[in-house]
Amino acid sequence: MMSFCGVLLETSMNVTFPTLMKQLGVSVSSIQWITSGYLLIAALVMALASYIHKRFKLKNIYTVSVILFILGLLLCVFATSFPVLLTGRLIGGIATGLTTPLMFSIINHEIPIQKLGSYTAIGAIIISMAPTIGPTYGGLVSYYFGWRLIFWIVLPVSLIAAVIGILNIEQHRDTLRPKLDILGFAWIAAAFILIALAFNEASTHGWASTGFWLMLVIGLLAVGLYAWHATHTKSPLINVKIFTYQPFVFSFLAYALCQLINLGMSFLLPNFGQLVLGTNALLAGFLLLPGSVLRIFIMPWGGNLLDRKGPSLPILTGIGCILI
Numbered sequence: 001m002m003s004f005c006g007v008l009l010e011t012s013m014n015v016t017f018p019t020l021m022k023q024l025g026v027s028v029s030s031i032q033w034i035t036s037g038y039l040l041i042a043a044l045v046m047a048l049a050s051y052i053h054k055r056f057k058l059k060n061i062y063t064v065s066v067i068l069f070i071l072g073l074l075l076c077v078f079a080t081s082f083p084v085l086l087t088g089r090l091i092g093g094i095a096t097g098l099t100t101p102l103m104f105s106i107i108n109h110e111i112p113i114q115k116l117g118s119y120t121a122i123g124a125i126i127i128s129m130a131p132t133i134g135p136t137y138g139g140l141v142s143y144y145f146g147w148r149l150i151f152w153i154v155l156p157v158s159l160i161a162a163v164i165g166i167l168n169i170e171q172h173r174d175t176l177r178p179k180l181d182i183l184g185f186a187w188i189a190a191a192f193i194l195i196a197l198a199f200n201e202a203s204t205h206g207w208a209s210t211g212f213w214l215m216l217v218i219g220l221l222a223v224g225l226y227a228w229h230a231t232h233t234k235s236p237l238i239n240v241k242i243f244t245y246q247p248f249v250f251s252f253l254a255y256a257l258c259q260l261i262n263l264g265m266s267f268l269l270p271n272f273g274q275l276v277l278g279t280n281a282l283l284a285g286f287l288l289l290p291g292s293v294l295r296i297f298i299m300p301w302g303g304n305l306l307d308r309k310g311p312s313l314p315i316l317t318g319i320g321c322i323l324i
Contacts (some may be wrong), residue, residue, distance in 0.1 A: 018275060040193065042093040132296055195215070254319060271284075273287050
């Protein structure tokens with residue numbers, strides 16, 4: 001439920017950008033940080049997931065994430081300026097960065113491998129239901145009641161999730177005291193932030209701008225420095241040696257590019273509907289609904305297909321549908 005709420009808010013806010021630009025007096029390149037900044041912070045926290053899950057009890061991780069999520073919600077509800085709204089979303093990104101890996105960690109450690117595909121599909125459905133209804137939810141609520149109610153409605157859901165999680169999450173593994181790879185995290189953070197800033201620069205000044213290429217090159221250099229660092233330390237945050245295994249590399253790239261397409265379209269299409277086609281927030285929110293609803297029904301079949309036939313068939317079928 002917490003992962004669902006986090007992704008729901010991320011996708012529902014995409015529909016509100018034209019309204020927020022007018023009310024808060026900011027440009028497209030600034031308002032997109034409501035989504036980009038949120039995802040950036042969530043990704044950085046997820047990079048720490050392995051360390052966090054070894055070091056702290058699962059229930060404690062969940063409790064902290066709930067507190068941060070509710071704090072971020074309240075900041076967004078009462079925000080009267082763009083910096084306050086952005087701060088609330090960044091705090092929410094920390095919460096989602098904690099809860100989503102936590103859900104899949106519990107699945108991977110508690111579920112027998114024979115049923116792993118089915119239960120992973122359940123986890124994926126939970127997260128995918130959010131972008132399914134997110135744009136439509138955001139469009140409906142913002143059109144009829146205003147964008148602040150988007151956060152008010154989620155608040156009681158998050159409180160229910162807090163109670164359920166705190167009462168039921170169990171600890172079946174001993175906590176450890178691994179060394180935190182601070183330098184490695186610094187290189188990862190530098191890479192993520194610089195690459196994100198580079199594409200933001202491109203959206204403002206074009207692909208040929210010096211700022212875009214400079215930040216992109218430095219960001220990629222940070223990636224290379226982390227890779228070198230990870231091979232020369234005993235406890236790297238992300239073990240890059242797994243990238244020497246070719247099947248993993250290509251599977252990872254396929255998944256990453258598919259996610260790039262899905263998340264990118266959830267941002268682009270609602271804004272295209274309003275800023276280019278001139279539709280209202282309600283109609284823009286409905287643009288993504290048909291395909292998203294279909295995805296929910298297909299995911300259980302995909303998980304079952306993975307358990308029965310292996311990964312090749314669902315991967316090729318999914319990528320084929322994206323191309324079509």
